[in-house]
Amino acid sequence: MQNKNITINDVAKLAGVSKRTVSRVINRSPLVGEKTRERVESIIKDVNFSPDKQARGLASSKSYLLGLIYDNFDALSIIQVQRGAISVCTELGYELVVHPCESSNDAFIEECLNAISGSKLDGVIILPPVSENKELAAALREANCPYVRIASVDFDDTENVVVSDEREAMKGMADHFVELGHKEIGFISGPLSFHSSRERMEGFLSELEKFGITVAEESIKEGKNSFESGIACAKELLSKNKNLTAIIANNDDMAAGVLRLANDMGIDVPAQLSVAGFDDNLLASRIIPSLTTINRPINNMAALATQKLINKIQSENSLPLTLNSEIKPKLIIRESTDTMKENK
DSSP states (O other): OOOTTOOHHHHHHHHTSOHHHHHHHHTTOTTSOHHHHHHHHHHHHHTTOOOOHHHHHHHHTOOOEEEEEESSOOHHHHHHHHHHHHHHHHHHTOEEEEEEOOTTSTTHHHHHHHHHHHTTOSEEEEOTTGGGOHHHHHHHHHTTOOEEEEESSOOSOGGGEEEEOHHHHHHHHHHHHHHTTOOSEEEEEOOTTSHHHHHHHHHHHHHHHHTTOOOOGGGEEEOOSSHHHHHHHHHHHHHHOTTOOEEEESSHHHHHHHHHHHHHTTOOTTTTOEEEOSBOOTTTTTSSSOOBEEEOOHHHHHHHHHHHHHHHHHTTTSOOOOOOOEEOOEEEOOTTOOOOOTTO
16 A cells, blocks of 8 residues: 655655655656656565555646547447557556547537546547547647647657558558459458548558459448448449459458358358458357458557657657657458369
8 A cells, every 4th residue: 555654755865866856757758767767666676665646746737637529430449449558558647538439510629628627638549530630730740739630641750650561561462362362352441531431541552463453443442431331332343243262351440341242141250251351350250151361559659659648748848759650550360261162
């Protein structure tokens, strides 16, 4: 239990440092040397010192609250995002405030700023597709609100973004389909107003072209990243092209919709149709057949974004500690894809 008789002044005296240095160690400021940090942390542990969060906030003019802003994010993936962010928040003494928004609303930027101000958030993590909004980023800079964007494209300063190279990942998926012998391939994109949807589609199609494979325009459908739109798009694709041997969807939810339709139509996956998705959400490994997909380590991305954000908040007018900004998604091959059968 916390030793309520021990104060931050006591810790500073025992460590032979200033109260400000102890505060920086507690808040994981990058301005403290490693040896000093280790000495202070050792003393904090030895005397069982734990600063009162309310007093800590009053003393530093910080709320120790971080916001998570998102719109229409995959319900299964949002759980992973929260786990990643909370793992860092818990370690560093912060709390996470979740703020869903409607980015299609004309007043959504003002609503976001009001939520940040009303909750006295120290900074925010922004998920795609909201993270792609340049006007929101500009408004946050104008309001002096630290932020970190999770995105598929590196369109901000290093300290403000965590990027997953989704274009390159989809090239790997295309290589997998080519290795299996598939040439008649359908593609279900996400909303093409999203950078991530375009990055994934362009990466996949451009890689196929290197092997002389072109996906016909009628074999490309724009979905809504939902299970229902996966069913609808797959129905259109399979009704117009009986020769399709594979379908790749922009996310796992839509790929699950493809699997459902295939089952309803009596199409054997993967013997007659290979199906793949993107994200590797909690559903992908649990459905039958299990889904070949791209693992985007959203848990790790959220944890990295949270650490970067806290570093910015605690930098105290100095440059924040530089952290890696790029995460590499990887291909996960499961039961839903197989070699093309000649007698399909």
